[in-house]
Amino acid sequence: MGLLGTRTQEAYYHQSQSRWSVNPNGTVAAFTLTDTYFPTLTDLIKSDIRVFVNGIEIDTVNYTFSQPTLTFTGRLGNETVLAASTFAPINGATLTVKERAPSENYGNYQYISIDDIINNFVISYVGVDKIINKVKRTDIAFHAQRALAEMSYDTLRSNKSQEIEVPPSLTMILPHDYVNYIKLSWLDNGGVERLLLPARKTSNPKALLQDSNFDYLFDDTTSALLEAKDSDTWESFQNSSATNTTADEANNGADIDKTFFLGQRFGINPEYASSNGLFYIDNARGNIHFSSNINGKTVTLKYLSDTLGTDEEMQIHKFAEEAMYKWIAHAILATKTNVPEYIIARFKKERFAEIRKAKLRLSNLKLEELTQIMRGKSKQLKH
Numbered sequence: 001m002g003l004l005g006t007r008t009q010e011a012y013y014h015q016s017q018s019r020w021s022v023n024p025n026g027t028v029a030a031f032t033l034t035d036t037y038f039p040t041l042t043d044l045i046k047s048d049i050r051v052f053v054n055g056i057e058i059d060t061v062n063y064t065f066s067q068p069t070l071t072f073t074g075r076l077g078n079e080t081v082l083a084a085s086t087f088a089p090i091n092g093a094t095l096t097v098k099e100r101a102p103s104e105n106y107g108n109y110q111y112i113s114i115d116d117i118i119n120n121f122v123i124s125y126v127g128v129d130k131i132i133n134k135v136k137r138t139d140i141a142f143h144a145q146r147a148l149a150e151m152s153y154d155t156l157r158s159n160k161s162q163e164i165e166v167p168p169s170l171t172m173i174l175p176h177d178y179v180n181y182i183k184l185s186w187l188d189n190g191g192v193e194r195l196l197l198p199a200r201k202t203s204n205p206k207a208l209l210q211d212s213n214f215d216y217l218f219d220d221t222t223s224a225l226l227e228a229k230d231s232d233t234w235e236s237f238q239n240s241s242a243t244n245t246t247a248d249e250a251n252n253g254a255d256i257d258k259t260f261f262l263g264q265r266f267g268i269n270p271e272y273a274s275s276n277g278l279f280y281i282d283n284a285r286g287n288i289h290f291s292s293n294i295n296g297k298t299v300t301l302k303y304l305s306d307t308l309g310t311d312e313e314m315q316i317h318k319f320a321e322e323a324m325y326k327w328i329a330h331a332i333l334a335t336k337t338n339v340p341e342y343i344i345a346r347f348k349k350e351r352f353a354e355i356r357k358a359k360l361r362l363s364n365l366k367l368e369e370l371t372q373i374m375r376g377k378s379k380q381l382k383h
Contacts, residue, residue: 029072029088031095038099041068047113052096053081053089059314060115061141062087070097076141077308111315114144117324125329131343135332147327148314149306153179155359156320161302163187166295172288174281177305177313184279184288187298196294199237199278204289207231234289320358326351 035041046065051058062074062082072089075082081090089095118140126132126140152158159182164172166186185193207228209217217226278291290299307313316324330347333339 029086031070031097033068033070033097035068040099044099046115048100050098050100052098053078054093055096056081058082059141060113061118061137061144074138074141076138077145110318112318112321114141114148114314114316117316117321117328118144121325121328124325131329132332132336135336139332140328143328143331144324145308145314146331147324148316149308151316151320151323151327151355151358152305152307155323155355155362156307156317157362158305158307159302160305161300163298163300166290166297166299168295170290170292170295172290172299172301174283174286174288175301175303175305177308179304179306181281182302182304183300184302185300186277186294187300193300194276196277196279196290196299199280199291202233202237202280204234204280204282204285204287205231237289237291317358317362319361320355323351323354323358326354 033041033044038044044065044067046060049065049070051063051070056078058072058081059077062076062078063070063072065071072082072087075084075087081093082088083090118137121140121144122137124130126135148156160175160177162175166172183193184196186196188194207230209226209228211217218224219226277294279288279294281288288301305313307315326347330344330351333347334344
């Protein structure tokens with residue numbers, strides 16, 4: 001039922017009698033864990049468990065855990081499996097609680113969970129005689145997730161990677177949390193990553209179906225235009241040889257960029273001077289397409305993530321913790337009524353300063369490593 005080394009307890013929400021005495025009306029939002037399934041129940045804390053409804057992991061901001069009771073308190077981001085009025089799992093759903101394996105917590109010491117960020121924010125910023133007198137926890141959770149996503153792009157360490165063997169279809173599915181790619185490469189026999197370059201002169205456009213008179217074909221039911229699965233452009237690119245440069249491309253003056261005409265630039269274009277292979281990303285269909293010479297090779301995709309995924313992904317580096325608090329505080333104050341503009345401006349300035357400080361902290365520059373790299377820049381080049 002769970003990962004190796006974990007313990008699991010399930011409640012079937014459609015049963016009138018279950019281990020947790022769940023009723024079938026879809027109104028129960030509190031569940032009691034038992035020491036039968038969790039022998040270490042007395043030592044468990046919220047970060048030690050993972051909660052799933054119908055196999056979908058529930059965001060930690062949507063429930064609380066006080067031994068031995070698990071209580072659902074919201075549904076932000078989990079609207080498909082949690083009821084609107086009671087926040088309970090929807091009628092007929094299966095609720096699963098898993099205890100984390102010890103190995104799942106390795107490497108997390110440098111991070112703080114988004115749930116702890118929210119709790120700390122409530123303690124420090126919300127209440128009588130504090131900067132925010134009253135705010136809903138769901139509002140804090142919303143702004144916390146927005147801050148996490150925005151800071152992931154250029155402040156936090158949100159780089160991820162995937163490695164697959166390219167199938168004969170020469171395509172790779174984009175990850176669910178993909179925002180932009182950092183690098184694509186294939187693995188040679190020595191374990192070296194060979195850089196793939198983007199193919200800027202091809203794509204996979206929508207291929208509209210036509211009859212013998214070249215008129216568009218429409219669906220009889222919906223009157224929508226009929227489309228082929230793949231375009232002729234993609235099929236030609238897929239079946240082309242692995243050669244990336246040709247004599248015509250290298251020497252034909254018609255292919256030389258006109259901006260270099262007066263300079264009489266000859267030779268191949270450095271953009272295409274690579275035998276490693278090409279790729280292009282079809283964002284509309286969620287695929288990466290590779291040139292034919294990548295078939296069967298192991299490809300690594302390094303990409304930028306918005307980090308809004310599972311509980312393990314929604315974590316903030318401790319170097320950026322204060323930036324998160326300032327971001328949330330500014331967002332809440334800027335959306336409330338009757339807040340003086342100088343207060344909003346003050347927190348906007350503090351947010352900017354804390355984000356800048358977090359970027360410097362996370363830049364991870366080491367003097368010895370930088371010195372070693374710069375030694376290579378002192379070499380004299382022969383001409």
